[in-house]
Amino acid sequence: xxxxxxxxxxxxxxxxxxxxxxxxxxxxxxxxxxxxxxxxxxxxxxxxxxxxxxxxxxxxxxxxxxxxxxxxxxxxxxxxxxxxxxxxxxx
Ligand SMILES: [Zn+2]
Numbered sequence: 001x002x003x004x005x006x007x008x009x010x011x012x013x014x015x016x017x018x019x020x021x022x023x024x025x026x027x028x029x030x031x032x033x034x035x036x037x038x039x040x041x042x043x044x045x046x047x048x049x050x051x052x053x054x055x056x057x058x059x060x061x062x063x064x065x066x067x068x069x070x071x072x073x074x075x076x077x078x079x080x081x082x083x084x085x086x087x088x089x090x091x
Contacts, residue, residue, distance in 0.1 A: 033073075036061055040069050048078045 011018050011026035018026045025033065039059045044050065047058070052070065055077075056063040069075050 036065060037069055037073055037075070040066060040075055044075065044077070051077060 009017055009021060011029055013025050013029040013032075016026050016028075020027065023030055036059075039061070040055055043055055043059050047054070050058070052066050053063060055061075056066045059066070070077065
């Protein structure tokens with residue numbers, strides 16, 4: 001396999017060729033990431049007990065997007081993560 005050359009040139013989000021090879025994502029996706037990150041961070045500042053689903057619903061982002069930021073951008077939920085939402089217990 002010799003695909004590591006092209007992998008670095010393409011944006012892993014949208015698959016387009018990046019103009020700036022030093023960034024992880026293309027310019028458009030980097031900008032979208034910044035905006036979505038701010039949205040989630042500011043929501044969590046006002047609602048520190050929110051779970052991932054609530055963040056997704058209230059920021060109008062997809063749950064996968066929220067989980068991606070939690071995992072990759074050092075955002076943390078204070079409420080304990082419940083791996084199976086069907087078993088979530090409400091207080
Ligand atoms: Zn992109």
